[in-house]
Amino acid sequence: MQTETLIYIILAGIGAILLALFQYYNKKKSMSKLNMLFSFLRFLSIFSILLLLINPKFEQLSFFVEKPNLVVAIDNSSSIKHLNQDTQAISLVEKLSNNDKLNDKFNIDLYTFGESLKASDSTTFFENQTNINNAFKQLSQIYRQTTAPTVIISDGNQTYGNDYQFATSTYKQNIFPIILGDTVTYTDLKIQQLNVNKYAYLKNRFPIEAILVYNGNNAISSRFIVTKGNATVYSESIRFSKENNSKIVNFTLPANGVGVSSYRATIVPIDHEKNKINNSKNFAVEVIDQKTKIAIVSDFPHPDLGTFKKSIESNEQRSVTFLNSKEILNQINDFQLIIINQPNYKFKELFDILKKDNKNYFTIIGTKSDLNFINNNKLGFTYEITNQTESYQAELNTNYTPFIVDDINFELFPPLNSNYGLVSFTIPFESILNKSINGISTNEPLLVTYETNGRREGVLFGENIWQWRAQSYINNKSFNQFDDFIGKLVQYLASNKRKDRLNIDYESFYNGSSNIIIKAEFFDKNYIFDARETLNISVTDETSKETKTFPLILKNNNFQVDLSSLPPSEYNFTVSATNDKVSKSGSFQVLEYNVEQQFLNANVTKLQQLATNSEGKSYFIDNTESLINDLLNDNRFVSIQKSHKNIIPLIDWKYLLIILALSLGLEWFIRKYNGLI
Structure with a gap:
């Protein structure tokens, strides 16, 4: 308590005494016992009220002991069972978790990992992929500020992900690998x-x-x-x-x-x-049967052009050719889609041919575009000319209907540079992305598609989309998500298929170790996404002729089903709506391949290096007798006594209010009883 507050309390006490005596003091040499009681009760009342006004704060100090955590992470992949190490692994986990001395010294946390880390003590050894580095990455978030020696029980065979032996750069804990499998080299x-x-x-x-x-x-x-x-x-x-x-x-x-x-x-x-x-x-x-040919037409170089080419050609079904506004005129019939970058008056003949031949095209409007030419060329929209530019971020429109758009965190992408001004459409359009500034939506379109006279068109109102592809790689360590988005956009614009009420997104074949995810969108008769519909998928194995039916689950702005449990075979499927007679069929093949069964031995070298890098120690599963003693005797893992200081204001002390109520109540009752009121 501060000295200033203590002085206020003393002054409050003196003031309360003086006020009480002033009210009940008489000129006689001595006060009556009744007046002395009244004075005391009045003093308590006044002093309590003054204390509440001063509201002093008191410190409450408590002590507790924090034990270190012992993380036990077991490899739940099928390679453990393939190497016949599952029984020993489970036995070791039970031995560690049931040891009384370890439980006295540590808080034992059990995890399993395969593709991802899970808090669990039950192991099935059925997971088809192993990402050990990802497990350490997740653990580093959980135990960032605590002491948590980690026992990892694994064969060290990782099927994908970054090299885990360098995970110690982010995971600052001592690691004790338990090596499952032998080191014998077989032919x-x-x-x-x-x-x-x-x-x-x-x-x-x-x-x-x-x-x-x-x-x-x-x-x-x-x-x-x-x-x-x-x-x-x-x-x-x-x-x-x-x-x-x-x-x-x-x-x-x-x-x-x-x-x-x-x-x-x-x-x-x-x-x-x-x-x-x-x-x-x-x-x-x-x-x-054929390759989709796409022309990118531009009269000046720009990094966006290379980005579109790389994203489009990530699918081997498509090829991209760069041409200028004159070269394209004699080759226009060779392409299924024309991408026009920042057009001006030199593109007038090209637009005339596109409209005459009713060919699909995609336009990029940037800061070098001639807005007067665009407004006069009747492209289906007009752009307010302000001669100013603005940077706009993207906001996904979840009600977009022509094809399934996955949210790849558009809101986190760098802003695109665009002309400032309102865009007015003279024809119906659907917006994939809208503009936003500092997280505030403007409800203005950034990326749109529309159909006129059987021709599909699209417009991007911004430039520097190359930064999006770079940011997507930073976020996901892969260009795949961004390239898939551009691929879907190009596939839609390059096609003249009629819009369907039921759209399905799937691959023609899947590897046995990959996830088999089929997505679908369902629209009502006005082509508005209908989340109320119930979709089911019937899958028929062409070999056994067995048919299974699964429900599709609504997730974000589409329906999904995970068919990863299907064994390798050829399958036909039909997705159908329960309340509406709409269905669509397809086929896919699951290839027989289990990457976890490709290993003969444990990866001893990497696990031992992991232990060395983290200042831990590695053990073979057949020789773990010293593990418990090493953990118990390691002075790096000791309990820490911590204190917790809690500052409590007096106004939260309910007993003071009780004293105030009792003193006022007693004074009134006694005065009433003695006829003084």
């Missing part, structure tokens, strides 16, 4: 990697690259075979030795029929080979 042949394009074109040949690896000491010979059904389409003899233990096989195959073609690549196992699963890999290629 093994395997297909390390298979590189093949996702798409091929009819009557062309598509390239394939196979990387074959041999692990052994003796010279051997084998055969590399590619089959399609029961027919062998490629075969080659392969020789390996201790020195020449890898080989790259390059070859091509013909694309003779439209659709998905499935193949199986196999390197014939040698005698006594322990793991034969990694000797084969399935792959598929979708053969398409």
Whole structure:
């Protein structure tokens, strides 16, 4: 309590005494007992009121002991079961979690990890992917400011993600890896990697690259075979030795029929080979009849042009050609979509041809665009001319209907530079993105599409979209999300298909280890997204003829279903609406491949390096007797006594209010009883 407050309390006490005596003091030599009681009660009342006005604050100090956390994270991937280490792993977890001494010293937190980290003590060893680095990344957020030695029980085999042995740069805890699996080196042949394009074109040949690896000491010979059904389409003899233990096989195959073609690549196992699963890999290629050609027309260079080209050509079905406003005139019929960058009067002849031939096009309006030309050329909208520019951020319109748009965090992307002024449309349009400034929506369109006379058009009212692709990579360590968004936009604009009430987004084939997500959008008769509808998908296995039905779950602005539980096979499916007679069918194929079954041994080197980098210690699963003693005797992990200071104002002390009420009540009652009122 401050000295100033203490002085106020003393003065309040003196003042309360003086006021009480002033009211009940008489000129007699001594006061009556009744007046003395009244004076005391009045003193309590006045002093209590003055204390409430001063409202002094008191410090309440409490002490508690904080134990360090012991994080136990177990690898829940199927490779643990494949290496026959599941029983030992579960036994070790139970041993650690049930140890009384460890529980006295630590708060034990149990996690499992595969594709992501989960707080759980139940393990199934069914997950098809392992991202150890991501598990450490999530743990670093949870235990950023606490002491949390970490026991990670894993074979160290990671299927995707950044290298986890350097996770100590962000995860500042001591790590104690428990290595599952043996270190014996077995003789093994395997297909390390298979590189093949996702798409091929009819009557062309598509390239394939196979990387074959041999692990052994003796010279051997084998055969590399590619089959399609029961027919062998490629075969080659392969020789390996201790020195020449890898080989790259390059070859091509013909694309003779439209659709998905499935193949199986196999390197014939040698005698006594322990793991034969990694000797084969399935792959598929979708053969398409033609390639979508897109022209980007611009009379000056701009980084946005390269961004569009890279995003569009990330899909092998599409190719992009750069032309200027004159070159395009003689080649316009060679392209399914024309992208026009910041047009001016030089583009008049091009727009005239596009309207005459009713061809689809996409226009980019930027700070170098001639707005007078745009307003006079009757493009379906007019732009208010202010000769000023503004930077606008994007806001996703979740009610956009022509195709499914995933939210890739548009609001977090850098602003696009655009002309300042209102845009007025003379035809119906649908906005994909709207403009916003500092998070405040302007309800002005930034990216729109519309249809006129069977022709599809789109407009982007801003430039520097190259920054979006760069930001998308920073956010996701991949360009895929942004490229998929541009790909969907281009696919819609390059097509002349009639708008459907039910749209489905799916792939023609999926790898066995990847997630199988099918998305759908449903619109009412006015083409407004209808979230009230119930969608179901019926999936039929073409091999077993078994049919299963799953509900689609509403998520954000579309319906989704996860079919990752389906075994490898070919499937036909139908998505149908329950309350409306609308349905759409398709087919896909799940390829047989389990990346977790490609490993023979634990990755001892990386796990030991992880322990070294974090100043921990590694153990093999067969030799963990000293683990508990090491954790108990390590002086880095001790309980810490902490104090908590709580400042309480007197006004929160309810007993003072009780004293005030009692003193006033008693004084009134006694005075009333004695006839003084």
